Amino acid sequence: MRSGTSGQIGWSGDWEPQMNQVLAGLAEGFEDVTFSQSLGQDIASVPTDSWKAFAEAAKKAGFEVCCDVTAVDWMRQRPERFEIVANLLSMRHRIRLRVSTTIGREDPTVESLTPLWPGAGFAEREVYDMFGIIFDGHPDLTRILMPDDWDGHPLRKDFGVGSVPVQFKESHKVD
Amino acid sequence: MATTPPGNLLMTTVERAANWARTRSMFPATFGLACCAIEMMATGTAHYDLARFGMEVFRASPRQADLMIVAGRVSQKMAPVLRQVYDQMPDPKWVVSMGACASSGGMFNNYALIQGVDQIVPVDIYVPGCPPGPQSLLHGILTLHDKIMAGEIVR
Amino acid sequence: MADETTIDSANETPETVDLWVAGTEEAEFQPTTEGDQEIGSAESKERLAEQFGSVVEDDYVFDDEVADDDRMIVNMGPQHPSTHGVLRLQIELEGEIIRRTKPIIGYLHTGMEKTAEQLTFGQGPTNVTRMDYLAPLHCELAYSLAVESLLGIEVPERAAAIRILMTELNRISSHLVALATNGMDIGALSMMLYGFRERESILAFFEKTTGLRMNHNYIRPGGVAADLAPGWKDDVSAILADLPGRLDQYDDLLKENPIWLARTRGVGVISQEEAIAFSITGPILRATGVDWDLRKVFPYSGIEKYEFEVITGENGDVYDRYRVRVLEIVESLKIVEQVMNAMPKGDYRVDDRKVTPPPRARIDESMEALIHHFKLFTEGFKVPPGETYVAVESPRGELGCYLVSDGKANPYRMHTRAPSFYNLQSLPITMADSLMADTVATIASMDPVMGDVDR
Numbered sequence: 001m002r003s004g005t006s007g008q009i010g011w012s013g014d015w016e017p018q019m020n021q022v023l024a025g026l027a028e029g030f031e032d033v034t035f036s037q038s039l040g041q042d043i044a045s046v047p048t049d050s051w052k053a054f055a056e057a058a059k060k061a062g063f064e065v066c067c068d069v070t071a072v073d074w075m076r077q078r079p080e081r082f083e084i085v086a087n088l089l090s091m092r093h094r095i096r097l098r099v100s101t102t103i104g105r106e107d108p109t110v111e112s113l114t115p116l117w118p119g120a121g122f123a124e125r126e127v128y129d130m131f132g133i134i135f136d137g138h139p140d141l142t143r144i145l146m147p148d149d150w151d152g153h154p155l156r157k158d159f160g161v162g163s164v165p166v167q168f169k170e171s172h173k174v175d
Numbered sequence: 176m177a178t179t180p181p182g183n184l185l186m187t188t189v190e191r192a193a194n195w196a197r198t199r200s201m202f203p204a205t206f207g208l209a210c211c212a213i214e215m216m217a218t219g220t221a222h223y224d225l226a227r228f229g230m231e232v233f234r235a236s237p238r239q240a241d242l243m244i245v246a247g248r249v250s251q252k253m254a255p256v257l258r259q260v261y262d263q264m265p266d267p268k269w270v271v272s273m274g275a276c277a278s279s280g281g282m283f284n285n286y287a288l289i290q291g292v293d294q295i296v297p298v299d300i301y302v303p304g305c306p307p308g309p310q311s312l313l314h315g316i317l318t319l320h321d322k323i324m325a326g327e328i329v330r
Numbered sequence: 331m332a333d334e335t336t337i338d339s340a341n342e343t344p345e346t347v348d349l350w351v352a353g354t355e356e357a358e359f360q361p362t363t364e365g366d367q368e369i370g371s372a373e374s375k376e377r378l379a380e381q382f383g384s385v386v387e388d389d390y391v392f393d394d395e396v397a398d399d400d401r402m403i404v405n406m407g408p409q410h411p412s413t414h415g416v417l418r419l420q421i422e423l424e425g426e427i428i429r430r431t432k433p434i435i436g437y438l439h440t441g442m443e444k445t446a447e448q449l450t451f452g453q454g455p456t457n458v459t460r461m462d463y464l465a466p467l468h469c470e471l472a473y474s475l476a477v478e479s480l481l482g483i484e485v486p487e488r489a490a491a492i493r494i495l496m497t498e499l500n501r502i503s504s505h506l507v508a509l510a511t512n513g514m515d516i517g518a519l520s521m522m523l524y525g526f527r528e529r530e531s532i533l534a535f536f537e538k539t540t541g542l543r544m545n546h547n548y549i550r551p552g553g554v555a556a557d558l559a560p561g562w563k564d565d566v567s568a569i570l571a572d573l574p575g576r577l578d579q580y581d582d583l584l585k586e587n588p589i590w591l592a593r594t595r596g597v598g599v600i601s602q603e604e605a606i607a608f609s610i611t612g613p614i615l616r617a618t619g620v621d622w623d624l625r626k627v628f629p630y631s632g633i634e635k636y637e638f639e640v641i642t643g644e645n646g647d648v649y650d651r652y653r654v655r656v657l658e659i660v661e662s663l664k665i666v667e668q669v670m671n672a673m674p675k676g677d678y679r680v681d682d683r684k685v686t687p688p689p690r691a692r693i694d695e696s697m698e699a700l701i702h703h704f705k706l707f708t709e710g711f712k713v714p715p716g717e718t719y720v721a722v723e724s725p726r727g728e729l730g731c732y733l734v735s736d737g738k739a740n741p742y743r744m745h746t747r748a749p750s751f752y753n754l755q756s757l758p759i760t761m762a763d764s765l766m767a768d769t770v771a772t773i774a775s776m777d778p779v780m781g782d783v784d785r
Binding site for chain 1: 435436439441443444445448479480482606607608609610611620622627628716717718719721728730732734736742743745747751752754755784785
């Protein structure tokens, strides 16, 4: 693997055998989860129904920290519109795993990871605020960054930037 | 006044005296929001001392302040707070809009920011920069002092 | 002749003076009938006596049990003098003890992630640098590493070394602000002046190299924007010579100071399990005893070549966080010295003309250089489709950049994993069952930067 002066982030070669063990252990219970690698990073694509179950298994396997929960709006580019991405980190195995699931419905709902990792609480509120994705089981799913009475979900692709026209530069149009 | 009065006597108008007093001890209200707040703090500390202008006392309570330096970007959630703090300040009060984001929305021309704090409060001095260095902020503040001394700003 | 109404001596009161004393049998209160109103006829003697103040009944009842509705919700912020930006806390107080806290954020939300989708990849650093405005070079580094990971390019060694030099100096200046505001909030006002005084020398070096004191837009995809200024070694040596003595000054002021110890020891304690559960990283996590530092575990930009130690604390309280930050400044000074002595020669940016602009002098000579320059600054360079997550160790913790590209010249989705966003979630835990007066110390030790939190 790579480490050093390059812009690529990777793990040093010694860790590789252990990493495969951990992921292999995870993959045992879940046949519908596809593991892939991209740019040296491990990704697990999980169907929405097993989102929380897989996360629980990952936590048992050693991923104690949920670094980040975020979402991507693949508006017309992919069949399912929203992709929810969680970055997991295992301190004892020193590996990262990126878990993602896709939801296509207009009122997307997914299970919340907050009961497993309290640190995901704010992140899921932000995803709800910015994308409108509802997290089942979240203790306090309210708007966090925008005012409480704001209309719309700003990071969706059909929400315009909201820029004012300025001289010598056009306002950006929504695609 | 054909004759100049003897040594230790000054004669002036009430306006000039009042303006002199106002400029020499302006108390800023703490309204540091973002990166410009750090530069405002740097202006207040030893290297670019604001204390030599009588202004190092940043009053926490707006009731005791007469200058509001809006240092940073004003978001949608913060706008009512800004207006409320401005309303709580007693007259005479002045507003310095510090930085590009406070003056015009800066580089963030989007839904989240008020494009210029003068949409909410009347501004006396705009200090450009991202963030403006302490020298720029001091120049802005001293320009405000000059304007008040000259009587251009009457509140 | 002793008249009945005169006073015999100064200490004697005349007997005939009719002192009206209620409650005795002799005094009989005659309600007046003067005026239109008749007072007193319907009211009892005792009531009127009470009203006239001659009888006081002690009817103050002590509540032995404090009921739940004796809790008071106090709002702190978003504009408050504890200079940590626009954080709002709703604190439920029972007397002086905090029972529950709710941090309310969003007062600095700038829509940076939406703006990032409108800007090109080359303009990205100008956007992300304003997120964590006390450690802007770290934000730029995370973003640039993510873009380079998608592009599949490697920066030259000199560029990587310059990046480490600048980011470690930035760590020092950020920790100086943390110490300064920490000290000022707890009451050591001179700490504020000391911290910013040291920071000025580092900012002067930044201004010489990058052109700006803050928000530099210096670390860009492909390398850095410009080479180090001539004479940089003297400037860095001056900083290295100056700072250790100043750090001793801070230690004199704070380290054994009984007031400082009383206000910071045992305050704002967080345990290891809580810290890991809340995804807390950085000095706060290291102060609880976990030696997790991304510079050692997932090294970036050549930092594994330099020797330094990971500082850990024991108790996870405010004092340990303060010590961790001071000692991290010492470690960063070591790294800066090693980088300075071993700075490799070479290019300060990658040679790939499709990514980095050509030198300005070449634009006059070569048509291709002109076209490249034009294309890069109007359209921007295109990045192959993919997604990546890259994290660096910022002074506040793990600063990560999740970047998704769909083949165009601007990111499809740019998300920053902001350390202060997650560190703030621990406030309800650290502040629960502690005194109100410890709030300021706890928040100051968390060192939140609201630009990071709200983005």
